[in-house]
Amino acid sequence: MQLHYRDLGQGTPFVILHGLFGLSDNWQTLAKFWSQKYHVYLVDLRNHGRSPHSNEFSYDLMVEDLAEFIIEHQLQNPVIMGHSMGGKVAMNFALSYPAQVSKLIVVDIAPRPYPVHHQDIIDGLNAIDISKMTSRNEAEAALRPYIPEAETRLFLLKNLYRREDNSFGWRMNLAAIEACIEEVGRETTSDTPFIKPTLFIKGEKSRYIQEKDLPAIQQLFPQAQVETVANAGHWVHAEAPEKFYQLVVDFIK
Structure with missing residues (x-):
């Protein structure tokens, strides 16, 4: 790759x-x-x-x-x-x-x-419906109930970007990371x-x-x-x- x-x-x-x-x-x-x-x-x-x-x-x-x-x-x-x-x-x-x-x-x-300990982050990211989102503030608001630390939210939302059609997308492959999350602690x-x-x-x-x-x-x-x-x-x-x-x-x- x-x-x-x-x-x-x-x-x-x-x-x-x-x-x-x-x-x-x-x-x-x-x-x-x-x-x-x-x-x-x-x-x-x-x-x-x-x-x-x-x-x-x-x-x-x-x-x-x-x-x-x-x-x-x-x-x-x-x-x-x-x-x-x-x-x-x-x-x-x-x-x-x-x-x-x-x-x-x-x-x-x-x-x-290491045991799996990222479930709150994964749940929070999945709670963000980027297909309907119009601003980063909306994404942060959706993430806040899962991630109370502002610095962590900002770190995660660096993965958010605007496509050419002005819609939002994720840099990371969240689905693959979630499916293989146990591997991260190997x-x-x-x-x-x-x-x-x-x-x-x-x-x-x-x-x-x-x-x-x-x-x-x-x-x-x-x-x-x-x-x-x-x-x-x-x-x-x-x-x-x-x-x-x-x-x-x-x-x-």
């Missing part, structure tokens, strides 16, 4: 993967700063952003999509970073194609399995560890990476270091961008 992407800058290739319900746009602000040092590739994963839609949605497929992307663009020894679901893709890719990765950065996700496993430099970044207020996860992280990624960003939650890169930026730059150097 040919993935949609944006690229900025020159130098060491640095591939960034968004999380569930996200898209490459989420990373543009930080990417502008990193592009002063690296060649940044912001990739839309399948069924997200402007990448193609498919009824098939799994980590195995997203890993193969990324492998095709790296070959197509002739990326040599890229740094790969992923947030949440994108972090799972990055982990699985590094374990499957270690020769294609120079360094790995995983943002606020661990290798362990455990990351491998018989062979990834032995290159790895950085896990967690938000202090987030529960996605816990003390109990450290043995599995060290088993799969023996060179891993774990950094905690104070006063940040799951969207650590958005909540503490300056600290996050510096952690990434220091690690790549």
Whole structure:
């Protein structure tokens, strides 16, 4: 599958993967700063952003999509970073194609399995009848009973766009994501560890990476270091961008 992407800058290739319900746009602000040092590739994963839609949605497929992307663009020894679901893709890719990765950065996700916990979001998105909607305000109003946090609503509604006929559409393939939602929490496993430099970044207020996860992280990624960003939650890169930026730059150097 040919993935949609944006690229900025020159130098060491640095591939960034968004999380569930996200898209490459989420990373543009930080990417502008990193592009002063690296060649940044912001990739839309399948069924997200402007990448193609498919009824098939799994980590195995997203890993193969990324492998095709790296070959197509002739990326040599890229740094790969992923947030949440994108972090799972990055982990699985590094374990499957270690020769294609120079360094790995995983943002606020661990290798362990996660139970399905996105039902409120899916119900809220399904409550938006985009065929009858005339404004974004209407969409946000329909979403509000399911998602009380304004920042989360705005994050989700970045997927909304106007078609040429002025009607609204979704960038993401909501039906495929809903049908395969259990896949998103799948455990990351491998018989062979990834032995290159790895950085896990967690938000202090987030529960996605816990003390109990450290043995599995060290088993799969023996060179891993774990950094905690104070006063940040799951969207650590958005909540503490300056600290996050510096952690990434220091690690790549």
